Amino acid sequence: MQNYTNVFEEYYSKTPFKKILWNQLSDREIFDFLGNLNVPKSFKIVSLGCGTGQKEIYAGKNGYKNLTGIDISISAIQTARSLSEKAKINAKFYAGDITSITDSIVLKDIKEPDLLLDWMSFHTIAKKYRKKYIETVNAIDPRWFLIRTFSKKDSDYTKTKKDKLPNIGAEKIYRHFFNFEDLSKLFGNFYPVLRFDTGEYVNPKKFIDNKAAAKITILFLNKKRVF
Secondary structure: OHHHHHHHHHHHHHOOHHHOHHHHOOOOHHHHHHHHOOOOOOOEEEEEOOOOOHHHHHHHHOOOOEEEEEEOOHHHHHHHHHHHHHOOOOEEEEEOOOOOHHHOOHHHHHOOOOEEEEEOOHHHOOHHHHHHHHHHHHHHOOOEEEEEEEEOOOHHHHHHOOOEEEEOOEEEEEEEOEOHHHHHHHOOOEEEEEEEEEEOOOOHHHOHHHOOOOEEEEEEEEHHHOO
């Protein structure tokens, strides 16, 4: 997956922090979402594709104690570590490819979390790498798995009917589109216990060219780790 490494590393290393596409979204969105689900602040939470750690730092400031983020870009992880240190947040950040963590010593530290989180990263994974990504999720063996990704209800998909489109404002980073059935089939080792309607970004006016995008969010329960 070397091409992905190069693309994301170039993007994070050359793009000013405030202009990084997803840094323009609300830092609090995801963990307000977790709060609405009554996710305990004692939970061990691992985040795939954490970027510069904005979600984790916000969560740490709001009482979550056991946070780990993983991203393919070394530059992004260096920024996340620096920002968390300045904020005095006790979070761990690792540089790693989320399609090959099964071969990494990082797995020992992140295995069996209460919650595995993928908040808008899965859409960048090309079809040929999805099997490895799913193997990573199964190897991490979370109790709960919460994933948010682009929905087939997104206007770009409904207009073009193309499964792969360049991301908004970030060259060579692609968006793939899914529906509830797609994700349920892919993650067959999990029960899809909750389905959330597609929606828009919290404040589209702050997003690139004021564009809103439809997303689908599903909370899964690990079949092997049911209570």
